[in-house]
Amino acid sequence: MALVTSSLFLALSMILSSEGQDLLDPCLSSHRMQQLMDSESNLLKFLNQTFSDRAKLSGESHYEKLSRSASRFLAVLPENNNDVVDPLRTFLGIKRFLSYYGKFFTHKKDKDVFGAVQRSLEKQKMKYPDKASLGYSIDAILRLMTAYDLDFDGMENSSGVSLSSEDKKNIMQRAKEFGLEAKGSGNGKKFIEKKSRHQVTDTDMTKYNNLCRLSRHNSYTPDNRLSCSYAKGLSGLAVWKQEVLSRDPYIAVFYDVITKREATSIMNTGAKILEGSGVMGKNKTSLLHHRLSASSWLWDNHTDTTLNLSRRVEEITSLRTEFRDHGTLAEPFQIVNYGLGGHYFPHMDYHLQHVIDAQYGVLENSGDRLATFMYYLSDVKEGGATVFPELSVAIFPVKLSAVFWYNFKIDGERDTRTLHGACPVMGGQKWIATKWIRQLSGGLSSTCELSETPPPFFR
Numbered sequence: 001m002a003l004v005t006s007s008l009f010l011a012l013s014m015i016l017s018s019e020g021q022d023l024l025d026p027c028l029s030s031h032r033m034q035q036l037m038d039s040e041s042n043l044l045k046f047l048n049q050t051f052s053d054r055a056k057l058s059g060e061s062h063y064e065k066l067s068r069s070a071s072r073f074l075a076v077l078p079e080n081n082n083d084v085v086d087p088l089r090t091f092l093g094i095k096r097f098l099s100y101y102g103k104f105f106t107h108k109k110d111k112d113v114f115g116a117v118q119r120s121l122e123k124q125k126m127k128y129p130d131k132a133s134l135g136y137s138i139d140a141i142l143r144l145m146t147a148y149d150l151d152f153d154g155m156e157n158s159s160g161v162s163l164s165s166e167d168k169k170n171i172m173q174r175a176k177e178f179g180l181e182a183k184g185s186g187n188g189k190k191f192i193e194k195k196s197r198h199q200v201t202d203t204d205m206t207k208y209n210n211l212c213r214l215s216r217h218n219s220y221t222p223d224n225r226l227s228c229s230y231a232k233g234l235s236g237l238a239v240w241k242q243e244v245l246s247r248d249p250y251i252a253v254f255y256d257v258i259t260k261r262e263a264t265s266i267m268n269t270g271a272k273i274l275e276g277s278g279v280m281g282k283n284k285t286s287l288l289h290h291r292l293s294a295s296s297w298l299w300d301n302h303t304d305t306t307l308n309l310s311r312r313v314e315e316i317t318s319l320r321t322e323f324r325d326h327g328t329l330a331e332p333f334q335i336v337n338y339g340l341g342g343h344y345f346p347h348m349d350y351h352l353q354h355v356i357d358a359q360y361g362v363l364e365n366s367g368d369r370l371a372t373f374m375y376y377l378s379d380v381k382e383g384g385a386t387v388f389p390e391l392s393v394a395i396f397p398v399k400l401s402a403v404f405w406y407n408f409k410i411d412g413e414r415d416t417r418t419l420h421g422a423c424p425v426m427g428g429q430k431w432i433a434t435k436w437i438r439q440l441s442g443g444l445s446s447t448c449e450l451s452e453t454p455p456p457f458f459r
């Protein structure tokens with residue numbers, strides 16, 4: 001027993017822990033979900049061994065039964081690979097933890113075993129999947145079906161697994177609770193949102209959905225590619241592959257602006273401290289429907305890599321990102337790992353004036369979010385584009401590239417056309433690192449230094 005137990009804990013303890021943080025539901029981060037699925041066979045080996053040892057010791061048939069069940073589940077465990085992070089496989093995985101493995105722990109006598117399993121998941125800062133997790137995974141399926149206009153057939157095709165009719169019944173029940181309209185029958189069943197419950201107009205929501213559908217596969221090429229060129233950076237030493245997607249407001253994608261090693265380093269750093277992402281002014285229940293991801297904040301001084309990546313933002317955008325105690329020029333990097341079907345409905349990056357006025361500490365006097373620079377740290381298998389509904393711009397994430405735009409007009413007005421959202425992730429992992437550059441940084445300023453400071457590359 002000791003051997004298997006220690007191999008379970010060895011596998012799990014490879015992920016560093018830090019104290020005092022809420023445990024994350026695995027559905028909120030596809031990275032955590034991958035870890036959960038990866039530890040499934042270790043978990044079953046541990047249970048099989050523990051229960052068969054107890055059966056030998058006590059002679060109780062209860063333990064023999066449990067051990068045999070664990071062994072049986074182990075034998076039919078789906079093959080694990082890096083593609084397990086997709087909605088249907090995840091749903092089935094959560095269901096196994098909850099319905100089948102959960103049954104192992106219903107007896108009072110086995111509380112200690114459950115405790116051991118819980119603790120090993122806690123080491124990865126994850127909670128044991130519960131009913132809420134199952135709910136999130138069903139919500140993810142529904143969000144993907146509505147966003148990408150897919151029926152059960154389409155979902156099964158994309159995942160390569162089938163749902164039982166009972167699973168589909170459960171999904172349909174949840175759709176009903178959400179007030180989604182069902183269309184079609186059998187495997188051709190689809191769900192439609194009857195009434196938008198979002199804060200943006202129905203027109204913007206329709207455009208968001210259309211852009212998401214267009215850019216679901218990475219074969220998508222934007223038709224609004226205006227020009228591809230080599231752009232000189234601040235120092236004039238380096239040149240960057242720039243693709244301008246909109247001139248006014250200025251939106252551009254830069255390719256190969258971060259190395260694989262840097263991307264891996266920042267994802268690893270972020271993964272250790274992921275927490276459920278919030279949206280300012282929203283409570284936890286409503287944010288789950290507005291935004292589904294896990295994130296962490298890293299100041300430039302966190303590692304050499306964060307410092308170098310922040311300097312690179314300066315180099316590319318010609319906007320300074322220096323940290324200052326009272327009035328920082330830019331925010332720390334926000335590292336985000338999207339969850340299952342993870343998305344972020346259309347929103348603006350800038351705040352309302354009263355929010356800015358109420359900011360204190362390092363953000364005091366730093367102004368609003370002048371510009372957004374977002375590194376794409378991973379390739380996404382399917383879905384997950386960044387889309388601007390009012391501009392018909394869609395950007396499919398390409399690993400090692402970055403997108404940059406101004407949230408303010410040259411005259412210092414907030415630019416409402418920068419409304420943008422993240423399409424739901426259909427398969428694979430989506431990791432981004434965002435740096436918000438504050439107005440204090442200069443560039444376009446709200447204090448009316450008009451036209452003297454046009455966006456870079458137009459000078």
Ligand SMILES: *[C@@H]1O[C@H](CO)[C@@H](O)[C@H](O)[C@H]1NC(C)=O
Pocket residue numbers: 045048049052071072074075
């Ligand atoms: C379960 O444990 C028993 C007893 O140690 C062992 O003989 C058996 O091979 C295990 N089953 C699996 C599938 O690992």
Ligand SMILES: *[C@@H]1O[C@H](CO)[C@@H](O)[C@H](O)[C@H]1NC(C)=O
Pocket residue numbers: 151153154157
């Ligand atoms: C699913 O795949 C099957 C076989 O490849 C195909 O016939 C069917 O049209 C696909 N359905 C959808 C909705 O993509």
Ligand SMILES: *[C@@H]1O[C@H](CO)[C@@H](O)[C@H](O)[C@H]1NC(C)=O
Pocket residue numbers: 283284285286
């Ligand atoms: C959270 O927001 C929802 C929707 O706006 C609201 O119905 C609910 O009462 C709020 N809950 C709390 C605890 O504030």
Ligand SMILES: *[C@@H]1O[C@H](CO)[C@@H](O)[C@H](O)[C@H]1NC(C)=O
Pocket residue numbers: 299301302
């Ligand atoms: C980074 O800078 C912040 C702000 O000055 C400071 O609070 C923090 O301790 C620094 N962290 C490290 C690792 O130096």
Ligand SMILES: *[C@@H]1O[C@H](CO)[C@@H](O)[C@H](O)[C@H]1NC(C)=O
Pocket residue numbers: 304305308
């Ligand atoms: C950061 O940049 C400096 C200067 O270019 C370089 O010497 C150093 O190796 C970089 N550090 C990392 C961790 O990439």
